[in-house]
Amino acid sequence: MYQTIAWYATLFFVFLISLAFSFVFGESKRLKDYAPIQEKGYKIRKYYFLCLVAILGLSAAISLTKLPYHSQTAEAASNLKIVNVTGQQFSWNLSQDTFTVGDSVEFRVTSKDVTHGFGIYDPNMKIIGQVQAMPEYTNTEYVTFKKAGTYKILCLEYCSTGHHLMVKDIIVKPKGGK
Amino acid sequence: MDLKNRASNNKGIAYALMITSVVLVLMMIAGLTMLLNQGKVINISPLLFYKIMTLHGTGMIGIASLGGVAILWYFLSKYIYLNSKIFFANLTFSLIGVVMILIAIFGFNFSDAWTFLYPLPSFSAKLNGKTGALLFLFGLLILGVGYLVVYFYLAARLIKEYGGLGKALGWDQIFRGKKGYGPPSAAVASAMVVIANSVGILAGATAIVESIINIIDPNITFDPLAAKNLTYAFGHIFANCTIYMAVIAVYEVLAEYTGRPWKSNKVFLIAWNFSTLFTLMIYTHHLLMDYAVPEWMLILGQIFSYANGLPVMVVTAYGALMIVHKSNIKWDFASSMFFLSMFGWVAGAVPAIIDATIVVNHVMHNTKWVPGHFHTYMGMGVIAMIFGFMYYFNKTEGTQKQNEFDKYAIFTYFVFFVGLVGSFLYAGKISVPRRWAVHFPEWTGTDQFGALCAVFIIIAAIIFTVRFFKGLSTVGKQSTPKSYKSAS
Ligand code: HEM
Ligand SMILES: [Cu+2]
Numbered sequence: 280m281y282q283t284i285a286w287y288a289t290l291f292f293v294f295l296i297s298l299a300f301s302f303v304f305g306e307s308k309r310l311k312d313y314a315p316i317q318e319k320g321y322k323i324r325k326y327y328f329l330c331l332v333a334i335l336g337l338s339a340a341i342s343l344t345k346l347p348y349h350s351q352t353a354e355a356a357s358n359l360k361i362v363n364v365t366g367q368q369f370s371w372n373l374s375q376d377t378f379t380v381g382d383s384v385e386f387r388v389t390s391k392d393v394t395h396g397f398g399i400y401d402p403n404m405k406i407i408g409q410v411q412a413m414p415e416y417t418n419t420e421y422v423t424f425k426k427a428g429t430y431k432i433l434c435l436e437y438c439s440t441g442h443h444l445m446v447k448d449i450i451v452k453p454k455g456g457k
Numbered sequence: 458m459d460l461k462n463r464a465s466n467n468k469g470i471a472y473a474l475m476i477t478s479v480v481l482v483l484m485m486i487a488g489l490t491m492l493l494n495q496g497k498v499i500n501i502s503p504l505l506f507y508k509i510m511t512l513h514g515t516g517m518i519g520i521a522s523l524g525g526v527a528i529l530w531y532f533l534s535k536y537i538y539l540n541s542k543i544f545f546a547n548l549t550f551s552l553i554g555v556v557m558i559l560i561a562i563f564g565f566n567f568s569d570a571w572t573f574l575y576p577l578p579s580f581s582a583k584l585n586g587k588t589g590a591l592l593f594l595f596g597l598l599i600l601g602v603g604y605l606v607v608y609f610y611l612a613a614r615l616i617k618e619y620g621g622l623g624k625a626l627g628w629d630q631i632f633r634g635k636k637g638y639g640p641p642s643a644a645v646a647s648a649m650v651v652i653a654n655s656v657g658i659l660a661g662a663t664a665i666v667e668s669i670i671n672i673i674d675p676n677i678t679f680d681p682l683a684a685k686n687l688t689y690a691f692g693h694i695f696a697n698c699t700i701y702m703a704v705i706a707v708y709e710v711l712a713e714y715t716g717r718p719w720k721s722n723k724v725f726l727i728a729w730n731f732s733t734l735f736t737l738m739i740y741t742h743h744l745l746m747d748y749a750v751p752e753w754m755l756i757l758g759q760i761f762s763y764a765n766g767l768p769v770m771v772v773t774a775y776g777a778l779m780i781v782h783k784s785n786i787k788w789d790f791a792s793s794m795f796f797l798s799m800f801g802w803v804a805g806a807v808p809a810i811i812d813a814t815i816v817v818n819h820v821m822h823n824t825k826w827v828p829g830h831f832h833t834y835m836g837m838g839v840i841a842m843i844f845g846f847m848y849y850f851n852k853t854e855g856t857q858k859q860n861e862f863d864k865y866a867i868f869t870y871f872v873f874f875v876g877l878v879g880s881f882l883y884a885g886k887i888s889v890p891r892r893w894a895v896h897f898p899e900w901t902g903t904d905q906f907g908a909l910c911a912v913f914i915i916i917a918a919i920i921f922t923v924r925f926f927k928g929l930s931t932v933g934k935q936s937t938p939k940s941y942k943s944a945s
Contacts, residue, residue, distance in 0.1 A: 281817045285808070285826070286886040292807045300800045303778045310785035313717045320779040328771045335763045338814065343756060347819045348748055368580065393577045394681060396746070396823055398890065404899060406820045406888040411747045413681050414576070418748040435823040437570055437892040439581055440504045 347408060364388040366395035366412040369441030371432050377450045380427050386420040388412045395445065396435030402428030409435050427453040465541035466534055467854055471929060472548060473527040474847050477520045478922040481840065485918055487513040489911040495896045496904030506894035507568035514571035515558060518696055519600065521835060523551060524843035525702030526607060531850065532643040532705050537618045543610045550603025557596030565589025572692040575668050575684035582672045590672055594665050601658045608651045615648055622648045627726030639721040642708040646701055649733045654698045656737060661691025682749055693740035700802060700834060701732065703842035704773060707795045710849055711777060714792045715784040719776065728772035735765035742813040746822050755815060762813030766806045774803045789859045793867055794845030801837025805830055808882055826885025833878045837871065844921050851928030862920065870917035876910035
């Protein structure tokens with residue numbers, strides 16, 4: 280979801296910016312005194328500035344309520360499965376790698392050697408979350424598996440020449456299935 | 458003496474620009490090679506890919522900085538005396554550093570990227586031997602020393618001329634109610650970069666020294682999270698300062714072309730002070746996925762990254778639009794590049810700000826979205842400014858004229874650069890990770906499209922570079938005899 284929002288928001292705002300630049304380019308052949316342009320420009324700028332602050336402030340206020348640093352759902356807290364993850368050049372070691380749809384998991388992620396990135400991809404190969412796997416530190420990542428199928432762990436922090444080999448499958452079985 | 462120094466400054470700037478343009482084309486070809494491999498059009502070993510990636514990243518940031526310093530030097534030396542020896546000292550340090558880095562990469566298989574995370578180089582040193590890692594790290598350190606020499610010298614000069622770095626940043630106008638305009642924009646920007654980049658380089662040097670010590674004696678270890686803070690404080694500040702140096706050309710040249718002054722009024726000065734502050738603070742948006750960092754720091758990282766967009770969007774880019782509006786400006790190579798570079802900068806800020814949102818970063822950090830945004834503001838911002846300046850330099854110091862091809866080359870460069878960064882950003886949207894030598898089949902379409910765009914960008918860049926060298930040959934002929942005559 281966030282990827283889609285990011286993409287379309289970027290397209291939208293870059294489009295607006297290019298409109299502004301095209302407009303000024305189109306008018307650039309004409310010649311007018313600078314003083315009145317400045318006066319009007321500064322006035323417009325005040326509103327433009329307030330507009331930007333409002334957009335940024337609102338986006339911050341909304342987005343900061345959903346931080347991934349804590350378990351989001353209350354039910355997740357009750358039957359949380361804890362899985363220990365260790366990254367090392369160039370593989371992932373998970374204390375459990377088979378789950379059932381609906382499982383809420385707390386991944387406790389660390390590394391044996393250098394920094395890696397623990398990125399979880401859903402069966403459509405879309406990232407649903409990530410956290411850094413850093414030696415001497417344990418970072419926790421909360422995931423609720425919503426779909427049956429093969430999820431994948433990919434390394435998302437460059438860790439030397441075998442970086443792209445750090446792929447591991449996680450199997451999520453349907454509820455009550457075999 | 459003064460004119461001799463000026464001629465010598467110009468010579469140094471010309472050398473820096475020559476190196477910049479040639480290295481740029483070579484690094485772009487390196488970039489194309491990476492895309493062709495990721496798109497499975499060619500097949501190189503992962504080791505070679507990561508070596509090229511290390512080369513491309515280090516080389517591009519290096520020349521963006523070199524080109525930026527050349528611009529800063531050229532314009533600031535119009536206002537205050539700058540000794541050309543310092544510029545040449547930096548060139549020499551850079552050259553030594555670059556040679557060491559090249560030997561490290563191609564002689565000793567160093568491939569840990571330009572922003573490596575401690576303790577990666579020590580682990581690579583265990584695999585590939587210490588020589589490569591040490592050569593690379595010392596090479597970077599020497600590059601850093603070269604820039605520190607420049608920045609400390611500039612600090613000393615600015616303090617001498619304006620009475621302090623704060624005064625150069627217009628604190629008299631902001632805080633002490635002094636009427637009128639502040640120092641020229643070149644001085645304001647220089648003060649900002651001196652402050653920010655000195656801090657950044659010192660942070661980077663600390664991280665590098667930590668790695669060096671750990672390689673030489675593995676018993677001495679450091680905290681990896683603290684080292685990562687230092688690494689990204691450096692990487693973020695150093696990469697960002699390239700544009701804060703290069704933009705000086707935009708201020709100077711658009712004002713000259715439109716005949717409208719671009720003075721440092723109070724809003725301008727406040728914006729640059731905030732830029733200084735924010736640039737120093739917001740590197741934490743590179744650590745949003747390190748949950749061990751105190752949460753308030755990460756939240757501040759998001760909020761100040763948002764705020765950091767304001768000075769450029771509200772003051773610098775808006776100012777560029779205002780100064781051009783109904784100005785009957787002559788659109789030549791320089792003015793077109795500078796105008797478009799402001800678009801590149803602002804356009805690049807949009808995906809950057811979005812990625813600094815913690816919930817977005819959670820699913821887009823270290824995807825191709827990240828190179829997507831910085832290629833926008835570097836390729837279409839900084840590099841466009843540097844190309845624009847190359848033409849301006851030849852035209853002002855020599856006799857270069859616009860030709861018909863230039864228009865098409867500029868058009869090609871920008872249209873296909875939009876395509877390239879579009880392919881990166883789209884790849885980020887579909888979760889393609891960055892820094893992966895080998896791509897899954899469902900990702901290769903974006904790489905191939907990007908590679909196609911890269912071909913046209915490179916053609917345009919080659920045209921720019923050839924034109925620059927041709928124009929440069931007119932520089933010696935026109936201005937040097939003139940200055941020597943009056944100097945004697
Ligand atoms: C024709 C133009 C260019 C092409 C085709 C190109 C291509 C690439 C590619 C494929 C990557 C690796 C992406 C990945 O992580 O998978 C990359 C990384 C990078 N590029 Fe470019 N690039 C171009 C221009 C530039 C310019 C103009 C700059 C800056 C001035 C630049 C700076 C960088 C940096 C700093 C990296 C990061 C390297 C790393 O991750 O260690 N590139 N580029
Ligand atoms: Cu990795």
